[in-house]
Amino acid sequence: MNFALIAFPQSAWSTSLPLINFMFHFTLEKNFGWLLLISVLIATPVNAHTEKVSGDVGGMLHIEPHDNPQAGKTAHAWIVLTHKGGRLIPLTQCNCQLAVYPQPHSETDTPLLKPSLHNVSTKQYKSIPGAEIVFPKVGAYELELSGTPKAGASFKPFVLSYTVTVGS
Numbered sequence: 001m002n003f004a005l006i007a008f009p010q011s012a013w014s015t016s017l018p019l020i021n022f023m024f025h026f027t028l029e030k031n032f033g034w035l036l037l038i039s040v041l042i043a044t045p046v047n048a049h050t051e052k053v054s055g056d057v058g059g060m061l062h063i064e065p066h067d068n069p070q071a072g073k074t075a076h077a078w079i080v081l082t083h084k085g086g087r088l089i090p091l092t093q094c095n096c097q098l099a100v101y102p103q104p105h106s107e108t109d110t111p112l113l114k115p116s117l118h119n120v121s122t123k124q125y126k127s128i129p130g131a132e133i134v135f136p137k138v139g140a141y142e143l144e145l146s147g148t149p150k151a152g153a154s155f156k157p158f159v160l161s162y163t164v165t166v167g168s
Helices: 003-007 010-043
Strands: 050-054 057-064 074-083 094-102 118-120 128-134 139-149 158-166
Touching: 050 158, 057 139, 057 158, 074 094, 074 139, 094 128
Parallel strands: none
Antiparallel strands: 050 057, 057 074, 074 128, 094 139, 118 128, 139 158
16 A cells, blocks of 8 residues: 555645655656765775874874875885883884784784885874885785884884875
């Protein structure tokens, strides 16, 4: 049994049918675009400024060019490290090491790359850990930054892992 026919007398149904049809169509079209956009954003891996936390240390990864590294080309990666409460941890206070693994990998695998870290300074951040990385081929990689405090620094040892997708 059709519910709409019970709820509306025939004369009301026949005059309001085009309006109801239009409203349903308009709403579906209007919301379909948003639904499509949201589903694409949820399904798309995002690399830009990925934040991670380990113990009392947080880190935000940034990769140039434009958080879109390309296979065979130098990518400039840097990580803003902060101690709980927002205090910046400069590379001068951290025994930091960076390791790059192809995905997937196991905990016993040796790193594909161990780029050396150097101080990076931007307009906002001074002396943060950075490295030049040349990813050998297209695919997914894991960047793992580990660190312990140098004398005088007060944060817990940490390991931060980031998944990076490398294009062609």
